Amino acid sequence: MTIRFFDGHACLQAGKSVLALSAAVSLKVLDQQDSNGNYLYARGRHKYFGIGALVIFFALFSGYGMAHMLASMVNVSSSGASGSIIAGCLWAMFQWCLERQMIMSIHSDSSWVSKTIGISWRSLLALLSAITMVYPFFVDSNRAEIDVRIGEMTRTRLIQNLQTAQAATGLPVLQKSSTDLDEKLRKAEDAILSDPPQLAEMRKQLHNCRDRAREEERKSMQQIASWQQALSGIGGIAGITSINPETALLQQKITAMQNRIKAGKVRCQQYEQEINNSLLTWKNEKLADKALVATALKQTQSSISKAQERSNVLEQKQTAKIEAAAASGFAADFAATWQMLQDDQHRRLQFIWWLLWFLTIEMVAIIVKFSSHTDVDAKLNSDEELVKFDISQSTQMRRAELALRQLHHAMNIKGQQAALQADDGKSAAALATLQRLHELEKQAGTGSGLSFESQQMLQQTISAIHASFARLLLVK
Secondary structure (H helix, E strand, O other): OOOOOOOHHHHHHHHHHHHHHHOOOOHHHHOOEOOOOOEOOHHHHHHHHHHHHHHHHHHHHHHHHHHHHHHHHOOOOHHHHHHHHHHHHHHHHHHHHHHHHHHHOOOOOOOHHHHHHHHHHHHHHHHHHHHHHHHHHHHHHOHHHHHHHHHHHHHHHHHHHHHHHHHHOOHHHHHHHHHHHHHHHHHHHHHHHOOOOOHHHHHHHHHHHHHHHHHHHHHHHHHHHHHHHHHHHOOOEOOEOOOOHHHHHHHHHHHHHHHHHHHHHHHHHHHHHHHHHHHHHHHHHHHHHHHHHHHHHHHHHHHHHHHHHHHHHHHHHHHHHHHHHHOOOHHHHHHHHHHHHHHOHHHHHHHHHHHHHHHHHHHHHHHHHHHOOOHHHHHHHHHHHHHHHHHHHHHHHHHHHHHHHHHHHHHHHHHHHHHHHHHOOHHHHHHHHHHHHHHHHHHHHHOOOOOHHHHHHHHHHHHHHHHHHHHHHHHO
């Protein structure tokens, strides 16, 4: 006993069956042969086997594209990978069914208007299918650049997150206030070391006062010296003055001049005291201003610390979400791909090239089905026309049969109506007579309490009714 593990003929037949099923045509039609063993529809046979191969090809690539996108969504985890494979297989089956419906709905002998309309909506479906197939190839071929773009977008979003978190807690405003207060504090410290605005004028007045006092003192000392010389010339001894009017007058003048010198010095001392008081007042005011600014700065810095803590909390929460979004797979890849297609004309040209290539390949089956009319198409169209004609004839025969039945029924109804009109109420009268007779017979059977005369009258009435009923039947 020989066990065959591989049957080449069975595998070949199974493959041909799958191709024929994918092309929406019967394998029996494609494999019909004449008496010499030659295929009856050789040209159409190759056409539909090729169309079936293209349908299977598109289904497989569409399933791969869908599985790739779903796998990128779940970051290719163990459970996610199996789910992506299952979803890819389901999508491949859906694409296979869609392609078969598109092929089945095409008639190569249709008018050009119908073909133009058909190609339009089929081209849209083909474009969507081509995009599904192109996307995974484009992403895989540009993976490095897409990762760079994702990193740049993530960094930009993190910076924006930091800025918005700080703005939400009012940190920038507080920092600006702190900077302004630092500037005010520096100005207050500089003001403490500076002089009041009027101090220059006061110092100038003090300088002029001292100059005048020195000049007056010099002149006064010269005058005093001359007066003292005159006093000594009068004959007075040093420290001893004779009491006479002239001597007394000179001494008064010397004393007055000395008092004048002292008054000038006192006046300058008053200017100097005013300057010192002004400086002290100025410094006290600026120290008070510095204390106020320092207190406000301290409060602002405390508010900045609290706002910074709240900002850090908000930033960390949003940062975790941004980083998760950056690693989310499909969404991040799609955003980076879209940005790359907008900014990079070379990548955009690459994507268009891929798209046109897959779209052209997918349109081949549709164009071939539309444009070429082979022997198989003729066979299928003739069979379809015959089936339509047979269905049409059966429908017409069924309609005629139903119409004939309706006619018979209508004739029966008309005949019954004519019979009733000819009867003219006789049947109804006979029926009423029969019912009355039945009632009288029943009454006669149960009327044992009646008198003999009454029973005879009842029997006569029954006999009369019998005779009347017999006449009605005879007339009818």
